[in-house]
Amino acid sequence: MTISQTAENVCKVSTLATSKQETVNSIEKKVYVIGSDFAIKSQTSLATVTSYRVGGPAEWYAAPRNLAALEASVKYAKEHDLAVTILGAGSNLLVSDRGISGLVIATRHLRHSHFDPQTGQLTVAAGESIPSLAWQAADLGWEGLEWAVGIPGTVGGAVVMNAGAHSSCIAQMLVSAEVLSPDGTLKILTPDELGYAYRTSLLQGSDRIVTQATFQLKPGADRALVIAATKQHKQHRLTTQPYNFPSCGSVFRNPKPHSAGWLIEQTGLKGYQIGGAQVAQLHANFIVNRGGAKANDIFGLIRHIQQRVQDRWSILLEPEVKMIGDFQPV
Numbered sequence: 203m204t205i206s207q208t209a210e211n212v213c214k215v216s217t218l219a220t221s222k223q224e225t226v227n228s229i230e231k232k233v234y235v236i237g238s239d240f241a242i243k244s245q246t247s248l249a250t251v252t253s254y255r256v257g258g259p260a261e262w263y264a265a266p267r268n269l270a271a272l273e274a275s276v277k278y279a280k281e282h283d284l285a286v287t288i289l290g291a292g293s294n295l296l297v298s299d300r301g302i303s304g305l306v307i308a309t310r311h312l313r314h315s316h317f318d319p320q321t322g323q324l325t326v327a328a329g330e331s332i333p334s335l336a337w338q339a340a341d342l343g344w345e346g347l348e349w350a351v352g353i354p355g356t357v358g359g360a361v362v363m364n365a366g367a368h369s370s371c372i373a374q375m376l377v378s379a380e381v382l383s384p385d386g387t388l389k390i391l392t393p394d395e396l397g398y399a400y401r402t403s404l405l406q407g408s409d410r411i412v413t414q415a416t417f418q419l420k421p422g423a424d425r426a427l428v429i430a431a432t433k434q435h436k437q438h439r440l441t442t443q444p445y446n447f448p449s450c451g452s453v454f455r456n457p458k459p460h461s462a463g464w465l466i467e468q469t470g471l472k473g474y475q476i477g478g479a480q481v482a483q484l485h486a487n488f489i490v491n492r493g494g495a496k497a498n499d500i501f502g503l504i505r506h507i508q509q510r511v512q513d514r515w516s517i518l519l520e521p522e523v524k525m526i527g528d529f530q531p532v
């Protein structure tokens with residue numbers, strides 16, 4: 203696949219930009235068609251593709267549907283000197299109200315999955331939905347992903363974040379992850395090479411993109427029992443976590459042996475609100491968007507919680523949520 207910016211393959215929304223500066227300062231929407239089924243668009247809303255439903259636009263946005271299109275996006279960014287930000291399902295992201303400069307590559311349309319009954323391995327593209335895979339595994343009677351239901355992220359986001367719940371996590375079942383580097387090379391990495399720990403991996407802050415992953419599951423279990431366990435986990439979440447308003451899940455990592463939710467509740471912050479952002483009544487480590495929140499309301503509330511908990515307990519809570527873009531200091 204080649205990238206070209208000739209007049210013929212510019213899907214005309216406005217005139218072809220000839221320099222980065224020209225496009226940065228423009229509010230016109232531009233679409234560059236790259237190949238037959240793939241485009242790079244300018245000024246694309248990120249509020250609609252992140253679970254908080256807040257934040258400004260991506261300067262440039264691409265949502266490739268296959269590896270070749272992903273590689274072309276990375277190449278485009280390199281050639282045009284654009285910083286790359288990867289977006290999975292956006293369920294652990296706070297995008298600033300000013301948006302993100304450079305190219306945002308959304309991976310959620312990278313889709314394929316294969317449950318291999320011989321090996322018990324599940325090989326999946328980065329954009330596949332974690333809860334959807336958990337339900338599929340349960341339906342097949344495969345054990346291993348019951349805990350993952352209700353985590354509304356993609357495979358790529360889960361591998362990077364080391365998503366976890368109910369004493370299980372991605373690192374325990376990952377066999378390998380395929381990653382794409384900015385120079386275009388693909389590499390298979392093992393969990394050891396990914397440096398996994400609680401809610402973190404060496405992929406955080408790196409410029410490598412997870413393209414697919416293989417997980418070890420256990421086929422041949424009692425299907426009814428696996429489905430029952432999956433449903434139980436989902437039910438537990440619905441009763442202990444606020445699913446009725448937009449959020450990013452837990453805002454802070456637990457400062458073990460303490461739990462962030464307990465510390466925040468004991469600091470008297472449940473229900474505390476800045477603009478449309480509120481410390482959830484049901485779970486104090488969730489900040490929910492009660493409607494009309496700005497990213498900066500959520501950012502301000504994060505800083506307020508950190509300050510109050512630090513004052514009361516001398517513990518600095520470390521955000522689990524990834525805050526991207528520029529935020530106004532509070």
Ligand SMILES: Cc1cc2nc3c(=O)[nH]c(=O)nc-3n(C[C@H](O)[C@H](O)[C@H](O)COP(=O)(O)OP(=O)(O)OC[C@H]3O[C@@H](n4cnc5c(N)ncnc54)[C@H](O)[C@@H]3O)c2cc1C
Pocket residue numbers: 253287288289290291292293294295309328352353354355356357358359360361362363364365366367405407410411412413444445449450451452524
């Ligand atoms: C209601 C709710 C409940 C939640 N419950 C849990 C829970 O129980 N446990 C838990 O661990 N998390 C939970 N989360 C948080 C979130 O769902 C997880 O962190 C999830 O793994 C994020 O996946 P994502 O695809 O949305 O990633 P995003 O939020 O899109 O991205 C997260 C980070 O990963 C990077 N990234 C994403 N995809 C790739 C890729 N393919 N290659 C390289 N980098 C990539 C991004 O750049 C970003 O830095 C919850 C969130 C919500 C909204």
Ligand SMILES: NC(=O)C1=CN([C@@H]2O[C@H](COP(=O)(O)OP(=O)(O)OC[C@H]3O[C@@H](n4cnc5c(N)ncnc54)[C@H](OP(=O)(O)O)[C@@H]3O)[C@@H](O)[C@H]2O)C=CC1
Pocket residue numbers: 253254293331333334337338351352353354355444445446447448449450451
């Ligand atoms: N608060 C927030 O910010 C956010 C909350 N959420 C919530 O997070 C939760 C997880 O989100 P979501 O990603 O939709 O995950 P879900 O677990 O709701 O569904 C994921 C997939 O699994 C399927 N599925 C759901 N229940 C069953 C079942 N009992 N048997 C078989 N298949 C099933 C769904 O199919 P089908 O489509 O047919 O139902 C869907 O394809 C949901 O409750 C959602 O409302 C999601 C995003 C943001």
Ligand SMILES: C=C(O[C@H]1[C@H](O)[C@@H](CO)O[C@H](OP(=O)(O)OP(=O)(O)OC[C@H]2O[C@@H](n3ccc(=O)[nH]c3=O)[C@H](O)[C@@H]2O)[C@@H]1NC(C)=O)C(=O)O
Pocket residue numbers: 366367368369442450451452453454455456461462463464465467484485486487522
């Ligand atoms: C939601 C996330 O992951 C969740 C994961 O779903 C659940 C279930 O396994 O366990 C973790 O929550 P958690 O530690 O808050 O679990 P909970 O069982 O709800 O709470 C822990 C303790 O804090 C107390 N608690 C919690 C919330 C609150 O408002 N007040 C309070 O006192 C609870 O009573 C309990 O004694 C993960 N969070 C972190 C930061 O590790 C996420 O990472 O986004």
